[in-house]
Amino acid sequence: MDKRQNNGGARENAGRKKRSEEQALVERLTPFDDTAFVALKDNLEAGEKWAVELFFKYRFGMPRQMLDVTSNGNDITAPLISFKKFNPNAE
Secondary structure: OHHHOOOOOOOOOOOOHHHHHHHHHHHHHHHHHHHHHHHHHHHHHHHOOHHHEEEEHHHHHOOOOOOOOOOOOEOOOOOOOOOOOOOOOOO
């Protein structure tokens, strides 16, 4: 018996599509390239925020994101953990 059936493993139609399926989708969408670029251009010229953001993300890439790993500007303190040797024969 396949163990994956019991622990949430493989499922039908799960995972990444095959390259041939992805290529077929790209081929179906290719005739709309010009229409999509015209729509994006029109929305850029109209000053639509989403269009401007999309353009900059694809044209120049996502900006570098900085994460604050502190809590409200304060350092995070971790509790001190001390390990002791375990002796099963001790009382």
